[in-house]
Amino acid sequence: MSTKTYVSDLLNRLPESATLAMARMSRELKEDGNDVISLSLGEPDFNAPDFVKEACKKAVDDDYSHYPPVNGYGELREAICCKFLRDNDLVYTPDQIVVSTGAKQTISNVVYALVNPGDEVLLPAPFWVSYAAMVQLAGGVPVIIPTQIENDFKITAEELRSNISDKTKLMIYSSPCNPSGSVYSKDELTALAEVIKSKPDFFVVSDEIYEHINYTGEHASLGTIPGIFDQVITVNGVSKAFAMTGYRIGYLGAPTWIAKACSKMQGQVTSAPSGVSQMAAKAAVLAEPSSVFYMKNAFLKRRDMMLEKLGEIPGLKLNVPEGAFYIFPNCMELLGTLTDDGQEINTSSDLCMYLLKEENVALVAGDAFGAAECFRLSYAASDEMLVDAAARMKRAFGKLKKQN
Ligand SMILES: Cc1ncc(COP(=O)(O)O)c(C=O)c1O
Numbered sequence: 165m166s167t168k169t170y171v172s173d174l175l176n177r178l179p180e181s182a183t184l185a186m187a188r189m190s191r192e193l194k195e196d197g198n199d200v201i202s203l204s205l206g207e208p209d210f211n212a213p214d215f216v217k218e219a220c221k222k223a224v225d226d227d228y229s230h231y232p233p234v235n236g237y238g239e240l241r242e243a244i245c246c247k248f249l250r251d252n253d254l255v256y257t258p259d260q261i262v263v264s265t266g267a268k269q270t271i272s273n274v275v276y277a278l279v280n281p282g283d284e285v286l287l288p289a290p291f292w293v294s295y296a297a298m299v300q301l302a303g304g305v306p307v308i309i310p311t312q313i314e315n316d317f318k319i320t321a322e323e324l325r326s327n328i329s330d331k332t333k334l335m336i337y338s339s340p341c342n343p344s345g346s347v348y349s350k351d352e353l354t355a356l357a358e359v360i361k362s363k364p365d366f367f368v369v370s371d372e373i374y375e376h377i378n379y380t381g382e383h384a385s386l387g388t389i390p391g392i393f394d395q396v397i398t399v400n401g402v403s404k405a406f407a408m409t410g411y412r413i414g415y416l417g418a419p420t421w422i423a424k425a426c427s428k429m430q431g432q433v434t435s436a437p438s439g440v441s442q443m444a445a446k447a448a449v450l451a452e453p454s455s456v457f458y459m460k461n462a463f464l465k466r467r468d469m470m471l472e473k474l475g476e477i478p479g480l481k482l483n484v485p486e487g488a489f490y491i492f493p494n495c496m497e498l499l500g501t502l503t504d505d506g507q508e509i510n511t512s513s514d515l516c517m518y519l520l521k522e523e524n525v526a527l528v529a530g531d532a533f534g535a536a537e538c539f540r541l542s543y544a545a546s547d548e549m550l551v552d553a554a555a556r557m558k559r560a561f562g563k564l565k566k567q568n
Contacts, residue, residue: 178301181293183528186516190526201553203542204526206342208407208489210459215451216406216444223443232436235427236263236415240446244415247449251375252385254398256417262426263445265437267373267401267414269430271336272298274369274397274416277425278334279304286327286335288319289534290492292342292371296534304333308534313483313494317344317535321355328363335360338371340378343533343540344492345467345485350384357389367422369397373414376405376453377460378487379467387417394419404488405456406448413437413445463489466543466550473554474541477561489544492530496537501564509564512539522563523556 186204194200228237235241241258248254264270271294279285281303287295288309296306309327311317324335339348348356360368370386387396401414416426430436470491474480481494501509503522509515513529516539520526530538543550 174301178297181297183293183532186526186528189520193520193524198524200524200526201545201549201556202526203545203553204528206490206542207409207544208404208459209544209546210407212406212408212411212444213456215455216408216447219447220411220440220444223440228439228443230439232439232442234431234436235423236261236436237439237442240442243446243450244417248398248417251453252383252398253388254385254417260417260420260423261415262418262423262430263413263415263437263442264430265414265434266403266412267371267399268294269434270399270401270414270416270426271295271369271371273426273429274399274418274422275299275302275304275334276429277422278367280333282331283333284329284331286324286332287534288335288337290317290341290343290530290538291336291534292338293532295336305331307332310535313481313538316483317341317346317492318348318352319356321359324356324359328359328366332363332366334367334369336369336371338373339384340374340487342374342488343490343528343530345488345490347378347380347486348384349380350382353384353386354389357386357392360395361391364395367395367397369399371399373399373401374404374488375400376456377463377489379460379464380486397422402445402448405453405459407459408444408448411441411444413441463543466547467491469547470541470543470550470554473551474557477554477558479561489542491541491543492535492538493541494538498561498564499537500567502567504563508567512536515539519557519560522560525553525556525560
């Protein structure tokens with residue numbers, strides 16, 4: 165049989181999601197009988213809460229089995245408005261809400277709704293892997309704004325200003341951030357807002373999907389900063405806070421014209437997300453966030469434990485991530501080294517591949533996130549797995565020799 169394929173040039177140019185690729189490789193190794201610890205995926209290791217499951221079962225019995233309105237059921241959009249007001253001080257009306265099949269689709273809708281070919285989209289790095297691919301698919305040009313671990317991987321107002329051009333249309337960032345775990349404070353966002361305000365045809369996706377996994381005790385929503393509400397698209401979802409990744413529900417609040425454009429896009433691609441998932445998400449967004457803080461508390465303990473363990477590994481530079489469930493160490497000092505069998509470790513990808521082969525620990529290299537000198541470790545795993553993974557990392561990295 166011919167092995168020739170006819171995949172479009174567009175898709176051939178698109179990289180495979182690095183996090184999913186690493187997950188696939190570790191699954192394959194596991195299937196071959198290897199004792200793999202995968203710290204590569206961005207998924208809570210909890211199950212959805214019981215009240216969510218009950219709401220979903222009830223929705224089945226109540227026959228939420230028909231096509232829902234493209235932008236989501238009105239009752240869910242109203243519940244989301246209540247959530248935005250309760251948790252974020254954001255006043256949206258149901259026509260400004262669009263519910264999608266995960267925040268991934270939400271963000272993709274926004275990119276297609278706003279970006280013309282050649283438009284520049286600012287991506288403070290490190291950024292979530294899919295942002296750049298979405299921008300490229302839409303014909304936009306990702307403009308990467310590098311940050312430093314010393315500044316907790318955050319951009320300053322000056323860095324934002326100096327990257328804005330006539331072609332800038334959009335910026336996409338997450339806080340708490342995947343992959344760095346960084347959290348922008350209200351003051352930091354206020355400084356960025358001054359710059360955003362100066363260009364009214366510039367829009368910002370504030371991806372707040374890790375909102376409830378924030379150890380600072382304070383989550384700031386960009387849209388609440390006076391003067392920029394009409395330029396902000398607030399993205400959120402139930403995947404992370406409520407451990408509902410498989411329910412596939414994300415949503416946005418945005419100026420009505422943007423919400424309408426996203427709905428139009430979604431109407432041609434997927435239509436509304438699953439009706440029973442929407443009812444499960446309604447129960448989640450209406451619940452007090454404190455009902456799921458047991459997950460955040462567990463993540464915080466694991467973060468502290470892992471920071472201590474990783475701190476014992478020579479060659480890793482660490483900061484203290486204030487949210488999400490990732491640590492993003494800088495591994496520059498381990499680059500330019502040689503393995504026992506003479507293989508060169510020149511990039512964080514080389515380092516992650518070496519670790520996977522040597523000790524069966526799966527991480528994700530930083531280049532996928534626009535920060536090639538770092539890697540991402542997810543601590544959404546059991547204490548035993550994390551302790552074991554840290555020991556394996558120490559062993560593998562300790563064997564690397566500096567090249568002469
Ligand atoms: C920063 C960020 N945004 C959006 C998403 C998409 O989440 P979902 O599509 O599961 O709602 C993820 C998932 O990993 C993420 O980390």
